[in-house]
Amino acid sequence: MEKVVCGAETKRTGNPCQRRALESGRCKLHGGKSTGPKDKEKHRQSLKGNKNALKTGEYETISFDALSEEEQELIKQVSDDPKELIKSNIGVLEIRQRRILLRYAVEKQKKKPNSKLLNSLEEALTRLSGKELDYIRELHNVSAETTDNDNGSLDTFIDIMADIRDLRKSRIGS
Structure with a gap:
């Protein structure tokens, strides 16, 4: 019986792999043994809450059901007002920064x-601080626009009142 070889190209040399192939046509190093999870739902559940690949938390996916009760209360208070949305984004950044600082403290005590990892955490904190400053600038700009609009409305109201006053004066004088 002829020996069946894997044939997958090796990364280092680019030559075909010469290991014995399994039934799938590949050796155990090149994917011949794994066929993936049989029960997809069970696999999905096993991945829930998996933090093995988490390094800094800067890009961590945060879903509502994975939040602590305190964090869920923060999210429930989110408004559709632009100022409030920017403030809530700043709040999320604060949560991320807090989590990174906790990871930093745990790692530092080892x-x-x-x-x-410590350098990565410090760099992530620096990036998040920059994002937070951007949000603060945006909040300032939105607040300035709102103030300008409010002043515009007040100016319009004053003009209308002045027109009414002029109209009264003209009626009284005629």
Whole structure:
């Protein structure tokens, strides 16, 4: 019987792999053994809450059911007012920063802290601080626009009142 080889190209040399192939036509190193999870729903549930790939938390997916009760209360208070939305975005950034600081503290207390992870966490905090400043600027701009609009409405009201006053004066004088 002839030996069936894998044939997958190796990354290092680009030559075909010479290992013995399994029934799928590939060796166990090139995907011949794994056929993936049989029960997709069970697999989905097993991944829920998996934080194994989480490093800094800057880009962490945050779903409502994964939030703490305190965080859920914060989200429920979100408004459709632009100022309030910007404030809630700032709040989410604060939560992310808090979580990163907690990870930083835990890592720092280890006997041999991972310096790469600590640097990554510090860089993430710096980026989040920059985003927070952008939101604060945006909030300032929205507040300035609102104030200008309010002054415009007040000016319009004053003009209308002045017109009414002029109209009365003209009626009284005629």
